[in-house]
Amino acid sequence: MGWVIQRTAHDGKIRHTAMFRDPYGRTRSAGTFATSREAERAAGRQDDSVANGTWIDPAAGRITFQEYAEEIWLPSRHLxxxxxxxxxxxxxxxxxPYFGHMRLARIMPSTxxxxxxQAVGLGLSPRSIAKYHVMLHSVFARAVRDRMIAFNPCENTELPKVVLAKTRILTPAEFESVLAAIPARFQALLLTDIETGLRWGELVALRPRHVDFLRRTITVQETIVEVSKKDSPTGQRMIVKPYPKNDQPRTLHVSQALIDILAARIAELGLGRDDLLFPSREIADGDPLSRGTFNTRFWRPAITKxxxxxxxxMHDLRHAHASWxxxxxxxLKxxxxxxxxxxxxxTQKYLHALPDADQKALAAFESVRRRGGS
Structure with missing residues (x-):
């Protein structure tokens, strides 16, 4: 229960200080008032907030955004x-750069x-702003749960509208043009991707032991992620993970033609079971192929050509695979x-990405209508 302490001020007047105990048992002041009744009410309000779990330590919100985000929020995440x-x-x-120096408690919805x-003015896309805002919201949501602040200033933020552009899917004829334009050393890479729809990290992590030549299957068991060295926990730019996205290895059936292409590649390069199928250099035990290097030196010139x-x-080959x-x-399953x-x-979004999806829908409608009228 709260209590009131009386004292005589320098002007001779009696002052009443409201006292209470915080959730940790420490004695706190809820302010000084002219009357005992006001002080009792203030102490009671603080007692109630402690009892129902809504009490916020005013000192907690003095931590800066940078300190909280980098030293408390990020290390606590399992990512x-x-x-x-x-x-x-x-x-x-x-x-x-924007929030770092600000105290958490001073960051308002208007901030x-x-x-x-500012982000819109700097030319960031609506999609990027929305993605960054999700993370920002998460930082403040954790601060609310930690009793650092009373509310999340990211609630009800007005974000720029994200306009979904119609997806353009690569046609088989266009793929053949790209395949002919890419250097010969990467043709097996493109043929594997268009037939399997693998993500880039899954594709460049393939090894001969992942290919079953008798059953004509490829098993996706690993992925290689590429990160900036300054953000890498190990200081390495290429990190091999034992399982692909969603932590579920999967086995895909492929054509005999692709099996023959991969077998020829393994024999030509003298690859061992654990070597990379598509290394950065055409040698056994080569390093992983960098997405950025591939895009700049080979993919974009081939697209132009x-x-x-x-x-x-390159990721659009995955979209083409699903749509085809x-x-x-x-x-769908x-x-x-x-x-x-x-x-x-x-997966369903690829149904609407097909160039003739609308025509097929109309044809199905007309077919049903004709049957009903006959």
Whole structure:
């Protein structure tokens, strides 16, 4: 229970200080008042907040955003290597320069809104701003749970509208043009990707032991993540992880033609079971192939040479794989498992990405209508 301490001020007047005990049993002051009744009410309010778990230590909010985010929030998270590296990059490049010196308790919804306005002015895309805001919201949500602040200033932030652009899927003919334009040493890489739909990290982590030549399958058991050295927990830029995304290895059936191509590659390079199939240099026991190096030196020049007139990433071969499967009549569940998606909603988006999806829908409607009228 709270209590009141009376004392005589320098002017001879009686002052009443409200006292209470915080959740840790420490004696605290709830302020000094002119009357005992006001002091009792103040002490009672603090007692109530301690009892119902809503009490906030005013001193806790004095910690700066940078101190809390880097020393408390980030170390407490259980994150994938790439996610942690991304968060460190976001803090360094987007949040610490703006919020770093501010005390947590002084950051208001208007402060966060001002950051959004600045980000828009700097040319950040609405999608990027929304992604960064999710992380910022998480930082403040943890601070609320830690009783550092009373509310999350990221609630109800007005974010720029994300306009979803219609996905342009690579056609088989366009893929053949890109394949012809890429240097011969990377053709097996592209053929493997278009037939399996692997993510980049899964693709460059493939080794001969992952290929079953009798059953004509490829098993995805590893992935290689590429991070900045300054954000890497080991100081290494290429990190091999034992399992791909979602921690679920998966086995994919492939064509005999691709099996023959991979077998020829293994024999030509003299690769051992544990060597990388697609190393940075065409040698056994080579280092992992860097996505950035591949994109700059080989992929983009090939796209230009092939005459592709829309933005095309290497990752879009994965999208093409899924769309071609669905266009050919594969069911959603099979495609979901082949792609390694955790949710079928992710796979469904490729139904709407097909260039003739609308025409097929209209044809199905007309077919049903004709049957009903006959």
């Amino acid at each position: 994938e290597v790439t996610t942690r590296a991304g968060y460190q990059s976001y803090l360094r490049n987007h949040f610490v 966060v809104q001002a950051w959004v306005t 092939a005459g592709i007139d829309f933005p095309l990433r 499967l669905l266009a050919g009549g594969a069911d 099979s495609v979901m498992e082949r792609m390694g998606h955790a949710q079928i909603m992710t």
